[in-house]
Amino acid sequence: VSGSRVPDPVSVQGDEVAETFLRGRLRILQKKRGYRFSLDPVLLAARVALKRGDRVIDLGTGSGIIPLLLAARHETGAIVGLEIQERYADMARRSVALGGLAERIEIRRGDVRDARIEFGPESFDVATCNPPFRPVGTGKVNPSDEKAIARHEVAGTLSDFVAAMRYLLRQRGRAHLVVPAARLVDLLAILRGARLEPSRLRTVHPRPGSRAELALVEAVKGGKPGLTVEAPLVVNGDGEGYSDEVAAILSGDRP
Amino acid sequence: VSGSRVPDPVSVQGDEVAETFLRGRLRILQKKRGYRFSLDPVLLAARVALKRGDRVIDLGTGSGIIPLLLAARHETGAIVGLEIQERYADMARRSVALGGLAERIEIRRGDVRDARIEFGPESFDVATCNPPFRPVGTGKVNPSDEKAIARHEVAGTLSDFVAAMRYLLRQRGRAHLVVPAARLVDLLAILRGARLEPSRLRTVHPRPGSRAELALVEAVKGGKPGLTVEAPLVVNGDGEGYSDEVAAILSGDRP
Numbered sequence: 001v002s003g004s005r006v007p008d009p010v011s012v013q014g015d016e017v018a019e020t021f022l023r024g025r026l027r028i029l030q031k032k033r034g035y036r037f038s039l040d041p042v043l044l045a046a047r048v049a050l051k052r053g054d055r056v057i058d059l060g061t062g063s064g065i066i067p068l069l070l071a072a073r074h075e076t077g078a079i080v081g082l083e084i085q086e087r088y089a090d091m092a093r094r095s096v097a098l099g100g101l102a103e104r105i106e107i108r109r110g111d112v113r114d115a116r117i118e119f120g121p122e123s124f125d126v127a128t129c130n131p132p133f134r135p136v137g138t139g140k141v142n143p144s145d146e147k148a149i150a151r152h153e154v155a156g157t158l159s160d161f162v163a164a165m166r167y168l169l170r171q172r173g174r175a176h177l178v179v180p181a182a183r184l185v186d187l188l189a190i191l192r193g194a195r196l197e198p199s200r201l202r203t204v205h206p207r208p209g210s211r212a213e214l215a216l217v218e219a220v221k222g223g224k225p226g227l228t229v230e231a232p233l234v235v236n237g238d239g240e241g242y243s244d245e246v247a248a249i250l251s252g253d254r255p
Numbered sequence: 256v257s258g259s260r261v262p263d264p265v266s267v268q269g270d271e272v273a274e275t276f277l278r279g280r281l282r283i284l285q286k287k288r289g290y291r292f293s294l295d296p297v298l299l300a301a302r303v304a305l306k307r308g309d310r311v312i313d314l315g316t317g318s319g320i321i322p323l324l325l326a327a328r329h330e331t332g333a334i335v336g337l338e339i340q341e342r343y344a345d346m347a348r349r350s351v352a353l354g355g356l357a358e359r360i361e362i363r364r365g366d367v368r369d370a371r372i373e374f375g376p377e378s379f380d381v382a383t384c385n386p387p388f389r390p391v392g393t394g395k396v397n398p399s400d401e402k403a404i405a406r407h408e409v410a411g412t413l414s415d416f417v418a419a420m421r422y423l424l425r426q427r428g429r430a431h432l433v434v435p436a437a438r439l440v441d442l443l444a445i446l447r448g449a450r451l452e453p454s455r456l457r458t459v460h461p462r463p464g465s466r467a468e469l470a471l472v473e474a475v476k477g478g479k480p481g482l483t484v485e486a487p488l489v490v491n492g493d494g495e496g497y498s499d500e501v502a503a504i505l506s507g508d509r510p
Contacts (some may be wrong), residue, residue, distance in 0.1 A: 134346050144510035181484040186442050198440050203458070203484050229436040229458050229467035232487050 011094045018098070022252030027074045029095045039235065039246075040214060043204060044178040045069035046249045047216055050077040054125040057082060057168055059112050059161050064092030066128050067105045073252060077126075081107045081119070084136045084156075090246060112156045115164035122170040129135070129177045131161045148246045159190050166194040166221065176217045181212040188217070197223035202230040266349045273353070277507030281327045284350045285318045292332065295469060295502075296385045298459060299433040300324035301504045302471055305332040309380040312337060312423055314367050314416055319347030321383050322360045328507060332381075335363045337373070339411075365410045370419035377425040384432045386416045412440070414445050421449040421476065430474045436467040443472070452478035457485040463493060 012018055012028070014116045018027040021042075045066050050056065054077045058066040061081030070079055083089040089109040096105045110118045156164075158179070165175045175196050179187045181203060191198050196219040203212035212232065242250065266284070267273050273282040300321050305311065309332045313321040316336030323374075325334055338344040344364040349359045365373045410420075413434070420430045430451050434442050436458060446453050451474040458467035468489065492498045497505065 005382050034491045182481045183482065184456070185447060185482050186480060188442050189447055192440060192444055196381060201439070204486075205486060215484065225441060227440050228435045229439065229470065231460060231464045231466060232458075 011098055016091060018095075021030055021069065021250070022072055025102075025252065026068060027095065027098050028065050028068055029091045029098070030062055030065075031091070040178045042067045042069065042215060042250065043214070043246075044130055044176055044235065045059045045073070047202070047218065048126060048128060048176055050074040050126065051173050052076045054078075055123065056126045056128065057119070057124045059115075059127065059164055060084070060131055061092060061107065061127040062088050062130075064095050064107055066130065067092075067107070068095055068099060068101065070128075071101045072099065076132045077104065078103045080119075081105065082110050082112060083107065084109070086159075101228050103204075111165040113160050115167055119168055121167055122173070123132060123190045124168045125170060125173050127169050127173065127175045129161050129165065129166040129175070131158055131177065131179065132156070149204070158186055160189075162194050162196065162217070162237070166196055169196070169221045171222045173221045175221070177217050177219075179215055179217070180214045184215040184217075187215070191217070191219045196221050197225055198227055200228045200230060202233055204235060206234075207236045266353055268346075271346060273350075276505070277327055278325065280407045280507065281323055283318055283323055283352050284346045284353070285320075289510070294329055295425070296320045297324065297505065298382060298395065298488065298501075299385055299431055299471060300328070302457070302473065303381060303383060303431050305329040305381065307331045308377065309333075311335070311381045311383065312374070312379045314370075314382065314384040314419055315339070315386055315411070316347060317343050317364065317385075319360070320348050321360055321385065322347075322362070323350055323354060323356065325383075326356045326359045326361050327354065332359065335374075335379075336360065337365050337367060337370075338362065339364070339366050367419040367453045370416050370422055374423055376422055377428070380422045380425060380428050382420040382424050382428065382430045384416050384420065384430070386413055386432065386434065387411070412443055417442075417445045417449050417451065421451055424451070424476045426477045428476045430476070432472050432474075434472070436470045439470040439472075442470070446472070446474045451476050452480055454478055454487060455480055455483045457488055459488045459490060461489075462491045463489050 015032050016029045017032055018029050020027050048070060056070060056077050056079040058081045061067060061083045062080045067079040067081040070077060081092055083092060086109050089107050092107045094239045096107060097101050134135050169175060177187060198217055200218040201214045204214035205212050234243045235246050270287050271284045272287055273284050275282050281299045296432050303325060311332050311334040313336045316322060316338045319336045320332040322336040336347055338347060341364050347362045351357050351362060424430060432442060440471060443453050453472055453474045455473040457471040459469035460467050490501050
């Protein structure tokens with residue numbers, strides 16, 4: 001996203017680059033090829049408020065970008081990142097080590113569909129997820145491809161991720177998800193069906209006056225109906241470069 | 256809304272005023288007291304595109320504002336307005352007469368819950384609705400009060416209105432609704448449950464940077480999932496008065 005590339009002789013492997021975030025305070029490894037994160041998890045992480053003692057789980061954590069941003073931004077919070085692909089889990093662990101965040105972030109290899117085996121019920125206060133969003137059957141999918149697992153619903157559908165959130169969150173615990181705007185109805189209906197009641201929605205538009213590409217949704221386990229639709233988030237300004245708000249999010253000056 | 260008040264000795268009763276719309280091309284009667292329409296139906300009507308021969312029904316038409324705006328704006332289309340309260344139906348009929356639109360608009364007194372008695376199945380191409388949006392049990396409700404019937408879900412819930420739309424629309428027919436933003440999840444879930452698939456969403460914000468107050472939703476009977484989230488509609492400009500877009504809608508220069 002923002003990043004200049006800073007190779008590290010110790011922890012960065014040949015097929016990886018280290019992207020810098022938060023004015024250089026954080027470096028996150030990602031693959032040069034294969035699935036690469038975009039702005040989605042950065043915008044999602046910026047919406048999560050943590051209170052002292054909050055236990056957080058990020059489902060399908062990939063490079064670990066959401067746990068890393070949360071730990072770098074908040075002084076409190078114990079965060080677990082769950083990732084099905086060992087190659088990504090290993091890379092995420094090395095980013096955690098690079099940032100000296102091993103005491104606060106645990107990266108665990110595991111399948112969201114096995115959340116009941118991995119964790120106890122209601123054991124988290126906050127759950128985050130930037131799910132693989134493309135239904136199987138759209139676009140080319142090779143189920144053995146690691147990129148496909150990160151992008152498509154091969155290893156867990158939106159419903160699987162939401163079901164895991166429901167199991168893992170305590171009552172009144174908060175779920176944060178980001179999906180393509182086209183899947184907003186799916187997400188809202190699935191959340192309500194799981195009694196994770198959508199409480200806040202913010203749509204993300206590439207520029208002023210354009211359609212939304214993403215939807216950021218917060219839901220509360222056992223919450224009452226009543227959605228707050230926030231002002232839209234515009235990514236690019238009228239001129240070149242990011243809007244002031246997105247620039248502030250990327251630099252860590254905000255929230 | 257926009258209107259200057261132009262009393263008419265023939266058709267305007269003592270408890271009514273005639274509001275002008277579309278640079279004076281249209282006058283619509285409404286009660287001085289009791290339920291008064293706001294911007295919601297005006298914004299909804301501006302989203303409806305009509306093709307030659309389209310049959311349109313507006314459910315819970317009240318003052319008839321949506322049929323009147325559609326007929327004034329489009330040269331084609333036969334429009335039925337269904338209203339449960341005779342006092343409002345009568346007033347709507349007089350607005351139709353005032354505008355010389357009786358050949359294109361029929362105002363019928365009837366209950367949306369009896370749509371199957373009033374009309375044949377799949378007998379409309381387009382259905383519109385600015386439903387009474389407050390669930391019974393919120394705020395003060397007197398079920399015998401005509402204002403309550405227009406505002407609360409006394410004479411039909413959101414589900415009742417959507418069920419009537421489903422029955423009345425042909426396959427691929429389009430439903431247009433406006434609801435408070437807080438009820439967006441309700442509406443989307445109910446539409447999908449009725450196989451009226453939400454296709455377009457536009458949120459309405461009082462001013463730039465503020466939360467949405469309304470949500471304008473279009474759905475297609477038997478449509479495929481995949482929502483388009485449009486750029487938000489901002490009602491007030493940065494300075495005083497309406498934004499350019501809303502001013503153009505009110506003047507009839509746009510949709």
